[in-house]
Amino acid sequence: MAKIQMKTPLVEMDGDEMTRIIWKMIKDILIHPYIDLKSEYYDLGLPYRNETNDQVTIDSAEATKKYGVAVKCATITPNAARMPEYNLKEMWKSPNGTIRAALDGTVFRTPIIVKGITPYIPTWTKPITIARHAYGDVYKNTEMQVPANSKCELVCTDKDGNESREVIHTFGDTAGIIQGMHNTDKSIASFARSCFNFALDTKQDLWFATKDTISKKYDHRFKDIFAEIFEAEYKEKFDALGIEYFYTLIDDAVARVIRSEGGYIWACKNYDGDVMSDMVATAYGSLAMMTSVLVSPDGVYEYEAAHGTVQRHYYKHLKGEKTSTNSVATLFAWTGALRKRGELDELPGLMNFADCLEKATIQTIEEGVMTGDLYLLSSLSNKTKVDTEEFLVEVDKRLKALLA
Numbered sequence: 339m340a341k342i343q344m345k346t347p348l349v350e351m352d353g354d355e356m357t358r359i360i361w362k363m364i365k366d367i368l369i370h371p372y373i374d375l376k377s378e379y380y381d382l383g384l385p386y387r388n389e390t391n392d393q394v395t396i397d398s399a400e401a402t403k404k405y406g407v408a409v410k411c412a413t414i415t416p417n418a419a420r421m422p423e424y425n426l427k428e429m430w431k432s433p434n435g436t437i438r439a440a441l442d443g444t445v446f447r448t449p450i451i452v453k454g455i456t457p458y459i460p461t462w463t464k465p466i467t468i469a470r471h472a473y474g475d476v477y478k479n480t481e482m483q484v485p486a487n488s489k490c491e492l493v494c495t496d497k498d499g500n501e502s503r504e505v506i507h508t509f510g511d512t513a514g515i516i517q518g519m520h521n522t523d524k525s526i527a528s529f530a531r532s533c534f535n536f537a538l539d540t541k542q543d544l545w546f547a548t549k550d551t552i553s554k555k556y557d558h559r560f561k562d563i564f565a566e567i568f569e570a571e572y573k574e575k576f577d578a579l580g581i582e583y584f585y586t587l588i589d590d591a592v593a594r595v596i597r598s599e600g601g602y603i604w605a606c607k608n609y610d611g612d613v614m615s616d617m618v619a620t621a622y623g624s625l626a627m628m629t630s631v632l633v634s635p636d637g638v639y640e641y642e643a644a645h646g647t648v649q650r651h652y653y654k655h656l657k658g659e660k661t662s663t664n665s666v667a668t669l670f671a672w673t674g675a676l677r678k679r680g681e682l683d684e685l686p687g688l689m690n691f692a693d694c695l696e697k698a699t700i701q702t703i704e705e706g707v708m709t710g711d712l713y714l715l716s717s718l719s720n721k722t723k724v725d726t727e728e729f730l731v732e733v734d735k736r737l738k739a740l741l742a
Contacts, residue, residue, distance in 0.1 A: 353411025399440035409675035449622035464601030470611025547591035662710035
């Protein structure tokens, strides 16, 4: 068959370790034979980030804003142990954090449901998408250890030099700790619009939760901004689609989520989203079976795997040993990006290819052919464990049948 043609390039961000190996396998086995791929390539592997003083990450984010769609491989965020291993000039920041800040984006993570891998919560028959506000709060905090007999205050100095003060705590005969956090109206509004737009895009209800009864200014500001934007810009659109925006307290949301069947987007502040996305991923089965997309409020999309670089398998690979590494999340990053590119460029053939590749992947697992991690989770009676490349070859067999 003739290769599917593209109009506009998508931004391709290569990555590190075992996921970099899988990235090439996916392209060689499942992308290049079918698509005349147009991509603007950026090497976000740690050696090249180090060589360019991380300029390549900034360049890739700017290219994403230009073209509107990107697909990203998992990357290393270096710790102290990585400094000598990669001979790093400095401990470079997380590429994901840099790209999120540049795009002003919100991360949406959704579990991939397959027969044989049953969620730990039996009522969850549909996926729950976690929308995490990836700015501020405890991740941009300032902290101090405080000696005994200290008074700690929150001080704000406005542009005219006027001070506002609030006592945080007066410490008596014990030492303690204090913490200062912030967020901005602009970032919260971007978060809200990204969530509302994604709900419209996927035709799902949107839940949002904070603890505004306790945090009467900080969390209440999130609640108010969401409500104002929804009423002014989105209510009519939601009503037309028959979907709902629902606000509740975070503890009530947790109780409702556990009792629900799924099938909605759950928007969370930064820390809540960090915790709940891992809880939801584990409860559905595996972090390697989660899609992840960063969406900006003005409609820029960056698709990626939700997991890390699978370091342990990479070291086995370097020794020439076989690995059985789950490639599903990386595969779905590619399908998400290709489908969105096809949607924006009005290319039904590209969208259909993405749909068929996802169906082929799920079909492979549901027919009992899977990597080692899923083999341990699956309740199917007839199942076979295959290695990393064998799994992709099995997916390709089913993809050919679906496309035919």
